[in-house]
Amino acid sequence: MSAELVCFNSACSARYPIDEVIYECRECGGLIAVENRFDQDPKQLTSLWDSRAASRDPLDVSGVWRFREMLPFVTDPRHVVTIREGNTPLFDAPQAAAYGGVDALQLKHQGYNPTGSFKDNGMTAGVTQAKKLGIERVACVSTGNTSASMAAYAAAAGMQAIIFLPHGKIAYGKLAQALEYGALTIQVEANFDQILALVRKLAAEMGIYLLNSMNPFRVEGQKSIVIEMLDQRNWKVPDWIVLPGGNLGNVSALGKGLRELLEIGIIDRLPRVAVVQAAGSAPFYELYQRGFEGDLKAVTSPETLATAIRIGAPVSWPKARFEIQNTNGTVVSATEQEIADAKAVIGRCGIGCEPASAASLAGLKKLTAEGTIAADSDVVCVLTGHLLKDPDYVYHYHTDQLKAPGDVKIVSTFGNAPVVMPNDPAKIAAFLDSPAARG
Numbered sequence: 001m002s003a004e005l006v007c008f009n010s011a012c013s014a015r016y017p018i019d020e021v022i023y024e025c026r027e028c029g030g031l032i033a034v035e036n037r038f039d040q041d042p043k044q045l046t047s048l049w050d051s052r053a054a055s056r057d058p059l060d061v062s063g064v065w066r067f068r069e070m071l072p073f074v075t076d077p078r079h080v081v082t083i084r085e086g087n088t089p090l091f092d093a094p095q096a097a098a099y100g101g102v103d104a105l106q107l108k109h110q111g112y113n114p115t116g117s118f119k120d121n122g123m124t125a126g127v128t129q130a131k132k133l134g135i136e137r138v139a140c141v142s143t144g145n146t147s148a149s150m151a152a153y154a155a156a157a158g159m160q161a162i163i164f165l166p167h168g169k170i171a172y173g174k175l176a177q178a179l180e181y182g183a184l185t186i187q188v189e190a191n192f193d194q195i196l197a198l199v200r201k202l203a204a205e206m207g208i209y210l211l212n213s214m215n216p217f218r219v220e221g222q223k224s225i226v227i228e229m230l231d232q233r234n235w236k237v238p239d240w241i242v243l244p245g246g247n248l249g250n251v252s253a254l255g256k257g258l259r260e261l262l263e264i265g266i267i268d269r270l271p272r273v274a275v276v277q278a279a280g281s282a283p284f285y286e287l288y289q290r291g292f293e294g295d296l297k298a299v300t301s302p303e304t305l306a307t308a309i310r311i312g313a314p315v316s317w318p319k320a321r322f323e324i325q326n327t328n329g330t331v332v333s334a335t336e337q338e339i340a341d342a343k344a345v346i347g348r349c350g351i352g353c354e355p356a357s358a359a360s361l362a363g364l365k366k367l368t369a370e371g372t373i374a375a376d377s378d379v380v381c382v383l384t385g386h387l388l389k390d391p392d393y394v395y396h397y398h399t400d401q402l403k404a405p406g407d408v409k410i411v412s413t414f415g416n417a418p419v420v421m422p423n424d425p426a427k428i429a430a431f432l433d434s435p436a437a438r439g
Ligand SMILES: *Cc1c(COP(=O)(O)O)cnc(C)c1O
Pocket: 117, 118, 119, 145, 146, 244, 245, 246, 247, 248, 249, 250, 251, 308, 309, 354, 356, 357, 384, 385, 386
């Protein structure tokens, strides 16, 4: 087992030592990936992982580090920073299956992570690499789940977390966790791209470690989502895996995890992978429609209420394109109404998720309707974040007040508004007996 950094651009393939702090190739500007070499026996590996399921060691209890042979960049377990990430449920969801147009459907719910999204699967690996390098300060430019996750892992590691964001109104729901976990939060009077450029300069000068999307170790941690999913299915490969795409780090990680499992011989074929983008923020879908010809064209003002996938210039698109092509996958887009209704259906299953996550079910519904995915297919949708990440959205949907960007009203198709009643037992009893209350 060994690991090296390599430029993802196959025309370049420049190599760097695993502990080099580098976020883009110095030769060609390409994305950096971790290249692992494995020499294990597949049967021995899966029985080792099985045996750890009964252990109470924090590394074995983690749904990332239970599979640590897949992350050989960690050579000393004392560097691992874990707060019990992963270990997320794989639910059967019959109502969601019917809505999505398939006979059966499983939902892999990454919202059950410690900070409420799959960012924890990646951040445990990114912060572990920072600890291995002796770093004291980590930073990212983000207002959402990335900042919440980085703040928690930095706190657990005894590092300082620094969050940069554009100056303007702070969305409390998004930043609350980062503030609580003690992150230093700096609002800069500039736009996202300007701040990213500034932070990269500062990081290089001040020895601050960057945990934004281009950090290759986050991808290593996020591979565990598909490893754990397949372990939960006794290594039975589904026909399709459907997930939302924003910066496209997660689909890149999913594809890499699948390739490595295939290389070791733990699985013998690949599932097809479908990425779903929000229609108002769909540069990767546009690239797919052009037959993946040429470069991705950024969307200058991306719009969607699914804020976790409101990304106009996704960093990891070359990796995502490779993984979609390699799995004979597809890309689709979903409207705000489709995402909102799919989200409510996932809620009715007793599961719930944040808006971006529901894009997966909305996309599945489209792909079955157009005949790309057959009704008898074995499908897993990845839910990326927790229902309570965006409570305003939920309340507004159920009370028929939700508006998409451009003031477009979202119809409350599966609305469930609270009922106001007088303090009168007879009236409440009559209401509870009525068809309206019995549903
Ligand atoms: C980050 C995030 C996404 C998008 O993932 P990418 O790796 O950026 O494609 C989707 N859903 C949630 C909840 C997220 O936090």
